[in-house]
Amino acid sequence: MDKEKKHISKKVWIITGVLAVGIGIAGFYLGKEKGRDLPATSRHYSENKVIATIGDTKIKEKELKNVMEPLFYMNGKTKMTDEEIDYYEQNMIDHIVTTETLYKDAVKNKFKLDKKTIDEQYSNYMATISKTFGLDEEAYLKQFGITKDEMRKSIEKEAVAAKYIEEKSQVTDKQVEDYYNKNKKDFNQISASHILIKNTDENGKKLDDAKLKENKKLAEDILKQALEGGDFAQLAKKYSEDGSAQSGGDLGYFGKGDMVAEFEKAAFTLNDGEIYPKIVETQYGYHIIKKTGEKEMSFDDVKENLKEQLVVEKQNSLIDKLTKEYKVDVKK
Numbered sequence: 001m002d003k004e005k006k007h008i009s010k011k012v013w014i015i016t017g018v019l020a021v022g023i024g025i026a027g028f029y030l031g032k033e034k035g036r037d038l039p040a041t042s043r044h045y046s047e048n049k050v051i052a053t054i055g056d057t058k059i060k061e062k063e064l065k066n067v068m069e070p071l072f073y074m075n076g077k078t079k080m081t082d083e084e085i086d087y088y089e090q091n092m093i094d095h096i097v098t099t100e101t102l103y104k105d106a107v108k109n110k111f112k113l114d115k116k117t118i119d120e121q122y123s124n125y126m127a128t129i130s131k132t133f134g135l136d137e138e139a140y141l142k143q144f145g146i147t148k149d150e151m152r153k154s155i156e157k158e159a160v161a162a163k164y165i166e167e168k169s170q171v172t173d174k175q176v177e178d179y180y181n182k183n184k185k186d187f188n189q190i191s192a193s194h195i196l197i198k199n200t201d202e203n204g205k206k207l208d209d210a211k212l213k214e215n216k217k218l219a220e221d222i223l224k225q226a227l228e229g230g231d232f233a234q235l236a237k238k239y240s241e242d243g244s245a246q247s248g249g250d251l252g253y254f255g256k257g258d259m260v261a262e263f264e265k266a267a268f269t270l271n272d273g274e275i276y277p278k279i280v281e282t283q284y285g286y287h288i289i290k291k292t293g294e295k296e297m298s299f300d301d302v303k304e305n306l307k308e309q310l311v312v313e314k315q316n317s318l319i320d321k322l323t324k325e326y327k328v329d330v331k332k
Helices: 017-033 061-075 082-108 115-133 137-143 148-168 173-182 209-227 232-239 261-267 299-325
Strands: 050-054 057-060 189-198 250-254 280-282 285-295
Touching (some): 061 082, 115 148, 189 209, 209 232, 261 285
Antiparallel strands (some): 050 057
């Protein structure tokens, strides 16, 4: 079973939206060299339709168009499905709205970057376009119907938002160490072995009811053998449908948040050498779980990841606060 890393649910990714446009440009021009004149994917975007409001600020579809059309060109003759387009649109809208919200609060708090910094950001971006794709500023702006003022303002907002949230979410080494000392047990890792009987077919499709019943019965029979003293590793090698089968079901060490919730909850209740007395069902199937060890993680082991986690939590907290404060309303 793959370890599923449970990251913070709403990470704030402050990367320049123009970078996405740049990637799209790359696809378009490389495509033209291969005789690809028009993308297979298209979607109409209105210039003035409002897709979100942040206080009295209106976000219009034109801003979405500016980042989506290059993406269509990047895909060339590969037609994107409506679901794929919707997915990318939602991500772009989230990014645009988050950036605008942070920028709005930065301005309110008189936080800004000097003209020289913005000039450098703009020049560096255009230099990258020219050097990488042989496309000058005028051609770039003309191709996607973006004015220089619009592009410059977009770069300014991205830069200000990124710097603003960076300063608002700083975490000191002492804060990280204090958190660790108060929550040491949460950083313990355990090792476990498991036997998996899947509830899906080779294509990931859920099995029919009859097959599910059969597989669950098999899992229960294996659990009974294990609880009665059967060799767990040999049972795993014989029955498990997981990649860990040949190593006796050994999953190695993992911490809280590394496994899917149902598996984690069961595994962390066990003592060393103990087998969980019930079948544990997850999205992967039916598990028989045995805890094989436990170790304490030192502060040095977790410091960097913990600091990143605390920074992200502060970012999320700020975004949640500003979303309410500015009455953010996404309409699309």
